[in-house]
Amino acid sequence: MSTILIIDDDKDLCELLRDYLAAEGFSVESVYNGLDGADQAISGSYTLVVLDVMLPGINGFDVLRKIRAASKIPVLMLTARGEDVDRIVGLEMGADDYLPKPFNPRELVARIRAVLRRMEATHETQSNTGRIIVGDVELIAGTRTVLRSGEKVDLTTVEFAILEILLRQVGKVVSRDDLVKQGLGRTLTAYDRSIDVHVSSLRKKLGPSSGQSERIKTIRNIGYLYSAAM
Incomplete structure (x- = not known):
């Protein structure tokens, strides 16, 4: 059974979600x-974290920073509706997904299941020690390692x-649409820019190619392409 940790100061909401998620098998x-x-x-006792941005003491971003310094546990952030900046910052800091408040509990369950499916797919991939090498970038599936120039x-x-989807x-x-389905495990919805934020963060981490050109090119109104010319 997957164990979900909810970090939110709204006790009534936590109680509601506890009952709803328990009925869904969590x-x-x-x-x-x-x-x-x-x-x-970061104790290792949980499968996934649902984290609210607005918290007393330290906010959700500070909590996410502490989590990411020690763990890769999936984190789904709850943000105020209309606060696009919060969503972008959360994704750039390493959140796996976000959901604006107020939300339908069924949508939360769908998002959680999508993240967990992605985790399971990643674990299955780990049994494959195959490597993908494109230019100075090497992706090792078995250990989930990415190297740039070593x-x-x-x-x-x-x-x-x-990155694995683009390199393949x-x-x-x-x-x-395909990146959201395969990478995030859900269907792309209107005004959802999360995939673009993840790609932007990936570009920053990989940096430009040796020829100073963009590795991941935006194909306007369609999607993205990892350039074969490095």
Whole structure:
């Protein structure tokens, strides 16, 4: 059974989500402040964290920073509706997905299941020790390692998934729809820019090619392409 940790100071919401998620087969625990939440999240006792941005003491971004310094546990952030900046910052800091408040609990369950499916797919991939080498970038599936010119590049689970998809189809355009389905495990919805934020973060971490050209090219109104010419 997957165990979900909810970090949110809204006790009524935590109680509602605990009941709803329990009915969906999840084990749920709640923490109402950021400091305790960060400590519990990195304890190794949980499968996924649901993290609110607005918390007393330290906010959700500080909690996420503490979690990412010690763990790669999937984190789904809850943001205020309309706060696009919060969503972008959260994704750039390593959140796996976000959901704006208020939300339908069914949507939360769908997002959680999508993240967990992506985790399972990643674990299955780890049994494959195959390598993908494009220019100065090497992706090693078995150990989930990415090297650029021999130096390790630290990627989030989502960024690794997106890069693997693009490298396996190097020189070909991958639509945003396909990247969201394969990389995020869900369907692209209107005004959802999360895939673009993940790609932007991936570009920054990989840097330009040896020829100073963009590795991941944007194909306007379609998707992205990892350039074969390096």
